[in-house]
Structure formats: C-alpha cells, structure tokens
Amino acid sequence: MPKENAGVQISLLLLKLLEEKDMYGYEMIATLANRSEEVFQLKAGTLYPILHNMEKENWVQTYEAMADGRIRKYYQLTKQGKIQLQEQTAKWKKYAQAIQNVLEGEGKGDYEADKRCTF
Amino acid sequence: MPKENAGVQISLLLLKLLEEKDMYGYEMIATLANRSEEVFQLKAGTLYPILHNMEKENWVQTYEAMADGRIRKYYQLTKQGKIQLQEQTAKWKKYAQAIQNVLEGEGKGDYEADKRCTF
C-alpha cells in the first residue's frame, strides 16, 4: 500500500472551501486560517503545488476572471472533486474516530497472545 | 518551522498505550490494530524505528524480561514521555477541532480583502 497519508490532507480542506464557492488561491489561504483559528496557515508555496495537483487529478478546474481591475485565477470544484470530497471526508471521520478510540483507551482490544504460544 | 507534522503522529498513540502498561513491540501493534478497528495496522518495520526514536528522545526506556520462556524487550514510559503525551494530546485536540471547523464550514471566517484593495 502506498502511503496515501494518515487521515487528512490539506486537499480535503480545500475541496470543502470550493464546495461553497469558487475561490482564488490567496482567498483560500485567508479563509482556511480564519476558520481554523490559525491552525492552518498555508504559505503560498505550500498551496499552489497542491492546487496544481488537484487540477491534474481533475478535482478542480480553473478560469480567469477580471475582478475589480485585476485578473485572478479562480478554482472551481468538478464532479470528480465532489466525489473526492465525500470520500476524503468519510476517511477523515473514520481516522479521527480511531484515534479517539485509542486515546480513550483502556480495556477493549488488549493483546492476548494466541493459544499456540504459551506466553 | 520544520514540518513537525500535522496533528498526530503514531508516537502519540504509542505513548498512550504505554501510559497504561509496559509493552513490547508486537503487543503494541496488535493492541493498536484492535483498538482502532484496524485503522492502524503498523508493520514491524514502521514501529521499531519510531520506538528507537522515542527512546533516543528519552520518552521511553527499555528493559528485557523473560516471559514464558522467551526474552522480550519491554518499553516503559518515562517522566518526559508523560509530558510528551500531554502535549501531543492537546495538539491533536486542537488540530482535530480546527478540521471540524473547516468541515462544518459556511459563513464565519470568510475572506474579505482588506480596505486598501478595492476588490
């Protein structure tokens, strides 16, 4: 199994933002920082490679739009992207729950070496 | 800031297990798999480097014990390790909450370009 990462990737969060409305890069950085209370403070150099990859995967498509005298590159969720959002959200929930189970801990699921071994 | 990783590392989960009782490697693998309902299925080759690093960081210390006719290497939480467990747990909670905030989304924290810019 390739790594496929733990439970979340930043792409999940970006997909979620784009589900709500089309955004351009800097807007995503600011929105993420605000909503996460500064836990996610992406640098541009972190964001753009991720966006480019999402585009390559066909989760988003882009268009340029003139807004207030400035051309900006907007990202828009595709059908594929919506599916990804569902899948990654489900994965995150399962992952977060698993960690909770371990952290609440005690009791259930303790290791008992199987019968074959006398220990 | 070096990467320092997202929100959880496997070390958090291992610290939690060792808070409850001393364990040897394979026992941790099995216990983690059970408690997480197979979300965390560590391979030995994943676990041992992490344990060795935790030992280097002085979060755990080891001792060998004869158990049912077999020598096994037990890992035990140190004082430092207990502090780490507290810190990493707090970090995880903050991180998980931040993701929840983004996924629940809508409304709060939307980007408004500041006044200087007319857009």
Next chain:
DNA sequence: AAACATATATAGATTATATATATATCTTAT
C-alpha cells in the same frame, strides 16, 4: 527436521508538506 509464526532490526523509497526564491501587478506614500 521442515514449515511457520513471533519478534526485533535496518536501509532505502515514498509522500505530503515546508522553505526559499522568483516574478508580476496593484496600491499607497512620498
């Protein structure tokens, strides 16, 4: 004794994300 599970170990690959840097445009202050 062979086959298989348990148990520990290490080198090297992979992946997500971070850092550093470049660049162009637009805004504000001088």
Next chain:
DNA sequence: ATAAGATATATATATAATCTATATATGTTT
C-alpha cells in the same frame, strides 16, 4: 511619477513521517 510594500501566482529543493523490503533469530507445530 516613483519607490516601497502588499497581493497573487509559480517552481525547485528540502524535510519529516511513515512505508516497503529485507534480514535474522528464536520458538512452535507438524
């Protein structure tokens, strides 16, 4: 009008956590 600074996008390279593959030794079952 121009310099300084913020906005906006981009890319090459580095780093850290984890995975894969492999090795080895001992214990167990057939």
